[in-house]
Amino acid sequence: MTATTASVRRDGSGATASTPLFDRPSTTTWIDVAVIVGLSLLAVVGFEPAFGHYAFAAAAVGGIVVGGGVALLGRLLRLSVPLTAIIALAAYFLLGTPLALPGLALYGVLPSLDSLSGLVLGAVFGWSDAVTLQAPLEAPPYVAVVPYVGGWLVSFVSLTLAVRWLPRIRKPAVGRAAVLLIGPVLLFVAAILLGTRDPFFAGVRGVAFAGVALVWLAWRRRRFARDHFGMDAAVRRSRLLGGAAVVVGAVVVGALAGTLLAPPAASRFVVRDEVTPPFDPLDYPSPLAGFRKYTKDLQKTKLFTVRGLTEGQVVRLATMDSYDGVVWSVAEPGSDTDASGAFELLGSTIPEPPLFEPGATSTATIDILDYSDVWLPALGYLDRLGFDAYTGTDPAGTVRVNTATGTTAVTSGVKEGLRYTMQATAQKVPNDRQLQKVPPARLTLPSVTNVPDVVSAKAEEYAGSATTAIQKLRNIERSLKNLGFLSHGRASDPVPSRAGQGADRMTDLLTKSPMVGDQEQYASAFALMARRLGYPTRVVMGFAPKVTGDTTTVTGNDVTAWDEVAFDGVGWVPFFPTPTKTDAPKNQTTKPKLEPQPQVRQPPPADPRAEDLLTPVKTKENEKKEQKHAFQLPAWVWVVGGIVAVPLVLALVPLLVITLLKRRRRRKRRSTGPPDRRAAGAWDELTDRYAELGLTLPERATRLQTAAALAEQSRRQDLPLPEDGLDDLARHVDAAVFDGSEVAEERVAEAWSSADATVGAATKAAGPLRARLAAFRYRRRPRARRA
Known part of the structure; x- marks a missing residue:
């Protein structure tokens, strides 16, 4: 039933004619609106990696509904474009509070001064903050306005053009209809640029977006031709079904191809990495290279205090999984997400590690005394981190976190006077019996190079006849602890011990008797042997202080190092291969005198046999004989196989x-x-x-x-x-x-x-x-x- 008249006019015959109150769009216009809304929804879904857990969905979809709804309302009520824009701006502020900033609303829905200012700040500065903060984006609150204002602006402008400008075109110009796609395309690209290295169904969304857009443009052209020249209904139906089949096939094949051929996450272009340069651990010395500095120079120096430390709990400093024959170090940035060099900005919420089974959660407060470095002492895998006191600028903006390794770095430096409170969760470590049937995890870690041959020989020897991964690793750990002796190379130690973890030091450790070293050497040797056996292993440096009441003081003498091996579905299991015995025999550690050996003349090299010098020559006749004997399938087999195999694969x-x-x-x-x-x-x-x-x-x-x-x-x-x-x-x-x-x-x-x-x-x-x-x-x- 049509609406009542808004005014009455007379025609030439004297009769009255009514003007409809609502200007209802045509069916073609409604289809245009549906396509633009659908493409906009496909675009805003791409914000999931940046905001996480679909927390952005209400704001993004709400923005599309608010902007598009005002555009349609202005057309239905025959409002002018300036008046419609004013209504859209008012709706942006009125409805933006419950949709994008409900936490700042009065009674959950009414705008407040904070929410109104947040809607302005988010529209202006939210885009820059979105690429400088760590995902998921949760703070400051106005950053949630980004998907809302993007959906609102794109839907309002695009649907205004769809219901007011596009119906007036009387020429079959596909380019004019393509103007409506500019907004959804920009929204699609913005979601990609604000995202992370982990895409959200990139292949499916990209192919679906392109397929729908192309079919819509083709339909618009054919629709114009049908309206002006006529078209048989059967032909129109067949074309529609054919186009739908092409879109479905393109989405299925494109999604499969995109999933299988997608580049690794490390090679993706991420704007946040370009705006805020990634933390490069290679700009700083390897943490393990300074191990002897703690055991000798800082042995009795009070480095920091920990309030809330429990007995047996260790303090993590840095994790290393890259070895070049000289030193273990943190991997370079841009490597795999499981590696030690994948650092990200600190956000309000720190994601859970990719391979992790949570154990006990603890909260501790650390006061830095005479410790100075870029690596932040932590009690496991961080859940929350807050700075209570500091000198100079706030270090929160310079914190970089590696969730996969539990390593935290402060590029501005960890200095005296810094106090911070952290909540951390430890890795739950199952017993060896539970690990008997658990295989090592399949991870891509940086390769180890320049490893001496003695490491492989000793790895096989120490692993023995064990058949499972945990048995082999425990055998290596037990062998190092039983055969070795502990010495930090101090004057008070019974026997000297050379520092270092390079290839020559590993050769000395594993070939000389007795085996003498400290955590630096034994952790390095264990990691190299485990990596030679194919197990993903990394070296962790930290502190293992003795708990003395509520507040524990950590000195350089508490420094330690251990190893962690990844098991499938379990996480990183620690191993401590350093022996505790210090009474190594002294008489076997003295350097033997070099005694000259008599020179022996070497016999001349034997002549190679004549047949070994002959090289078979390949002639055309031999190639023809080989081609005759080669078996080839008939062409019809390949055709039939392709016809049958392709549908089966799909x-x-x-x-x-x-x-x-x-x-x-x-x-x-x-x-x-x-x-x-x-x-x-x-x-x-x-x-x-x-x-x-x-x-x-x-x-x-x-x-x-x-x-x-x-x-x-x-x-x-x-x-x-x-x-x-x-x-x-x-x-x-x-x-x-x-x-x-x-x-x-x-x-x-x-x-x-x-x-x-x-x-x-x-x-x-x-x-x-x-x-x-x-x-x-x-x-x-x-x-x-x-x-």
């Missing part, structure tokens, strides 16, 4: 990839973390499997509310349910997670068996077609981040 490769992802998801949920987390993983697996069957999961609901929603949908779709429904399993998991008691393994196994039985029955009852479609679906849950 169908089976996605299914294989999704199957592997599901297995990995299930394995991590069932085997990673404490028992209560693994019990909760059973419920997560059940809900994901139901979602893949096509059921809708409520957002922000408890397990009982989710169980009720799934049960209602299952009854409507004739899917079987357990006798007690899903409520019983939901209560079982809630009890395991929240009652505070120790969760037994039997409760975990019971939760998983119940979840598997329920999902299996539902999948079987859904039918073969629906089960096949579910096999091609993968529900990716947001990654949990620690506060």
Whole structure:
């Protein structure tokens, strides 16, 4: 039913005619609007690596809705462009507070002075801050305005052109319609430039964006031709179906190719690395090279104090995984994300390490006394870091963190008077029995070069006849501790010990008797032998002080070094190969006198046999004979194989990839973390499997509310349910997670068996077609981040 008239006019016959109150766009214009909105949504999804955990979604989508809604409202109400722009600006400030800055709003929705100023600062300065802060971007609060203002501006300008300017064009110029794509393309590029080295479905998004844009431009041209010259409906339908098939095929093939052929993350161009130059550890001396400085010159010097240190806890200083035959050092920047040189800016939230099983969490306050270096002493893998006192400028802007190694650096220097409080989580270390069947992790670490041959020989000798990785590593660790003696090379030590970790020092350590050195040599030798056996190993330097009450003073005599080896799904397991014995026999450490040996004349070299000097010559006749005997497949075999193989690959490769992802998801949920987390993983697996069957999961609901929603949908779709429904399993998991008691393994196994039985029955009852479609679906849950 059309709207009432806004005014009355008379035509030539004297009759009255009404002017419609709303100027309704045509179907073509609505399709243009849908395409621009869809492309804008594809573009803003790219902000996920920068903001993380879809925290930007409300602001980005809200900006698109606010800007596009005002543009459509101005067209429907026949408002002028300047008036529409004023309304859009007012809507930006009025609705921007609850969408982008809800934490600064009054009563959760009303604008405040802080939120209004944040909307201005975010639109002007948020873009520069977004490339100078570490992801995920959470502070300052106005940085959340970046996706909001980007979506708002692009949607308002693009949809204004789509509903006001494009319908007036009467020429089939594709270039004029392409003007509408400028805004979504700029938004797409902005999301890429503000991102990190980890892309968010780059291949799928890029191919989908390009495919939709190209098909829309072609449709616009054909639409004009049909309106002006006419076109058969069957031809139009066939072209539409053909274009849709091309888009779907391009997305599938492009996504697979983009996933398989994507360059490594280290080679990606990241604006934040160019605006703020990455921290280069090679500009500073290797931490391990100064080991003897602590044991000799700073032996009794008070370096810093730690309040909150527990017995047996070590202080991490730096992690090194690059060796050049002279020294162990931190890798160069731009290397793999698992390497020791991948430092990032400090943000409000520090991401969890990529290979890590969390253990105990502790909080400590450290006061720097006579310690001066670029490496910040820490108690494990940082969760939070705050500076309480400092001299000069605030060091927070010069902090660089490597989450993979637990190393923190301050480019402005760690100096006397600095006080900071940190919350850190230690690596959970399983016992050797639990590691018997666990293989080493597959990581790409910097290569070790110029390693002496004696290292390989001793690695095989010390590892012995062990068959598992943990047994070989423990044998090497035990051999070094039993055969070696400890000496820092001080005057008070029973025997001298040469400093260094180069190839010549490693040869002396492993060939001379007795074996004498300190943590610098033994940690280096263990790491080289483990790397020769193919195990990802790194050297860690730090301090191991004795706890003396609430506040512990750390001196140079507390310096130490140890090794860490990565195990698949577990994390980095520490090894301490340094012996504690100091009573090495003195008479065997003296340097023997050189005695001249009689010269022996060497016999002349034997003449090589005549046949060894002959080189077979390849002639054309031999090549023809070889070609006759070579087996070649007929051409029709290749044609038939291509026709059959290509569809099979397009169908089976996605299914294989999704199957592997599901297995990995299930394995991590069932085997990673404490028992209560693994019990909760059973419920997560059940809900994901139901979602893949096509059921809708409520957002922000408890397990009982989710169980009720799934049960209602299952009854409507004739899917079987357990006798007690899903409520019983939901209560079982809630009890395991929240009652505070120790969760037994039997409760975990019971939760998983119940979840598997329920999902299996539902999948079987859904039918073969629906089960096949579910096999091609993968529900990716947001990654949990620690506060």
